[in-house]
Amino acid sequence: MTSPANLPEERIGVYVCHCGSNIAGTVDVEDVAQWAAGRLKHRGVVIARDYKFMCSSLGQEMIEKDIKELGLTRVVVAACSPHLHENTFRTACKRAGLNPYLCELVSIREQVSWVHTDKVAATEKSKAVVSGGVERVLWHEPLEPLRVPIHPATLIVGGGIAGIQAALEIADGGSPVYIVEREPSIGGHMAQFDKTFPTLDCAACILTPRMVSVGTHPNITMLTWSEVTKVDGYVGNFTVTVCKKARYVNTDLCNGCAVCQDKCPKKIVDEVFEAGLGYRKAIYTPFAQAVPKFPVIDRENCTYFQKGTCRACEKFCPTGAIDFNQQDETITLQVGNIILATGYDLFDPRRIPHYGYGRLANVFTSLEFERLSNAAGPTNGKIVLRDGVTEPKSVGIIHCVGSRDRNYNNYCSVICCMQGLKFAHLVKERTGATVFNFYIDMRTAAKAYDEFYQRVLEEGTLFIRGRVAEVTDAARLHGEEGKLIIQVEDTLASKQRRIPVDMVILSAGLQPRRDAKAVAKLFGISCSADGWYIEKHPKLDPVATMTEGIFIAGCVQGPKDIPSTVVQGAAAAARVLGRIQQKEIALEPVRASINQDRCSGCRICNNLCPYSAILFHEDRMVSEVNPALCQGCGTCVAACPAGAISGTGFSNEQILAQLEGLLMLNLDGDGRMPVKVREAVAI
């Protein structure tokens, strides 16, 4: 490696930020600036300053002024992480006429002051970090952002309330929307609920009008009973392949009269919508208000498909809409942005065998109870035991099932406390039974939530603080026969208790969809270790992902209640609408590119790209990076055995120069100038 030929001509400005006392409390920032001005002169530094807040307008103006007056050609800012203010300082450089990519932000906050306490050592380390930045910035090249047009259509995956909200916002904004839903109807989990906390609105009453709006909106194309199978392209220009499963119902002819569902002789336990508590037919819509109204034939359970006879639906259909010859269809969509709103799965309480779900009949999951209490559910809203007739006289509701438990999920599922309170209220209201809620901590933090808690307290629900150890039907004491006994340590009373009840409801937590990882891979985004999709920034960019053009909304990002889900749906829509308005987007020019002469087509890099940006040309036996898809992560750059891939902004020269700067000798200085190791030491 040789130094750039233009080294002597570069004029570098170094700016050291105090960040209030965030940096200055641990690092002697004045010393760092003076040192850089005096001791890095031979590396091109012509000015070095320190300032209380470099990111302030005054701090930025200082840089701009120096660029203009001192003719700076490179800028190094020693401050916080590039995640926070890289753009701020790049933009300042740009305003002063310097290409923004000739600015380097080195972190002496996250990487120095916040992680050290020894002021002397932290100051010395800051000098090394600044030296690394100076050496690196010498190798920077001016870069221009890549501009790509944005296709006005948007794909929304998942037709729950998050997807519905996003679809309506974008469609109302005048742009076309495709909404793809795996089930026969949109509506999601919310359509299964009876009441919604804390206001006890009927879920269907507030949801179904939205569903109808989606179904009738001129800008929305609904693709239910469909799944995305392939995603190609990049922000602004995605090509999405959707498999539209055969409904075996001609939707042009079907009028939704549901005669077919009445006549179908095959009854199947509905494990999805009715959570296993009710039945549906082999031809079905999941519920009466389903949107679209068209039923589907469940091929696995249809007598005709399995045995070759029956066709009752076909015989009775008044419009001749049944079509047994329908085939799965593959549809290709062009969209500019994608919103993933694929929701959650309920934690399976079978995984906690000592709570008895699946073994003890009268232990119910939260979703089962939702169906039980739903007026349109299998018991028409009557809260009864598994026998279908007996009303419980006492009910135990267990919180945090599968959540806040290091054996299952460490996270809090957010909704279970309020859900448990809602169940307590409904049980009290409908049956007058004695209700016990077993909780670890009561978390009722959102608007009007705690008031609801107070209300349920006043209604006479009994609250016991303690994680339930066991639910059992093995009676030991008088009065326990024929009951489910809840064994719990009451941590407020400091004693073990056994509470016999008729019914147990497990307020189960939320989990990522079982295929969440595969879906994330399909769309080129990342999951956390738990499986929730990772947002671009946990606070400031909660609905974007690290992949440009892919947004997330609702529980797919993490457990949340309906209001937050709706907020995210709307937020994702706002982000997408903003993009569509801009008509084009400027992409970070930090991209990988493959030197076609050096690439031998070994294909090591081919399946490494998390964004599927690398394509292989069979004819020429070389690989190529699609610059619009590439997000500049550098995976392929590191993996290329031939060194044929380089990353703009992260070239080998830049990285090695930064290392050389960090490792320079005489950084602490006793009068000698800092010097590169390889120039000083004869090995």
Next chain:
Amino acid sequence: MSENGAKPKFAMYWAAACGGCEIAVLNIHEKILDVDANFDVVFWPVAMDAKYKDVEAMPDESITLCLFNGAIRNSENEEMAHLLRRKSKILVAFGSCACEGCIPALANLTTPEAIFEAAYAGPTTDDGHDIRPQPEWAAPEGIMLHLPKFYRVVKTLDQVVPVDYTMPGCPPESHQIGAVVDLVIKALHGEADLPPAGAVIGAGGSTVCDECKRARNEKKINRFVRIQHVKPDPALCLLEQGILCSGPATRSGCTALCPAAGAPCVGCYGPAEGVLDYGARLMSAVASVIDSTQPEEIERILDGIPDPAGSFYRFNLGGSLLRAGKPAWSKQ
């Protein structure tokens, strides 16, 4: 031809080397006659008798072309490097040892003491007197005897003297040597230009895969096997079959001889253009296509590679960023 009508002078020298480079030069067959016709061979220890003092007596830069093979293992190697640099117009680091340290530089993973222990006190050699090579020894006859000093770290030629060209390979392939000889002769006759100073000559610009005929797919490796334990598919990429083939990281130029014969590339042509650390490149490439996300399984798969340092850095340790392992640096 040179100004006084005499033929340009040719030299070839071996430092820490095996002699294979010399054989490779002779293996250019009748083209060796062109060398003889066009050059005056003034120094070539393997082929003709000559003394170091003869070289010292030559005017500086009087040798037109010097092919220097072998690594810098001891003080004699280094002295000869300086001497031949001074006497030569064009000094070529010839072969893997001179270019990047090759097998001799694998000794950099250990200490000279351990090397001597293995060489002079191992099961194959036991002199019974525990004698080790001494740089200086007063003989009973009253004379001081000198031996070259054994270095702690084997170096490449360009780590001790400036080099005009490097020609990789262990050894360089004869057809490449022939082509370089042709080119130099043409250049001497003014019919061609020499490559720019510092260039890699006698090799290609991409990697061995470019010359390999085997079919290649996206790579996913779930086990490593050794060539002697399997019967490889003759048409499929060896790396995809779990055989550690260094082809993807190794400079092209050899016509992919080893993979064509069913053996994995071992990397003798060294790093591709612009690559600073061959072993690190190859390791990160191989690690990136391990088909598992489970730490224990990854560990198990990687355990299928015996002697990783010797496999990934077989030819390149001396020329790598690391150059040597910690024991070699440490002064015991």
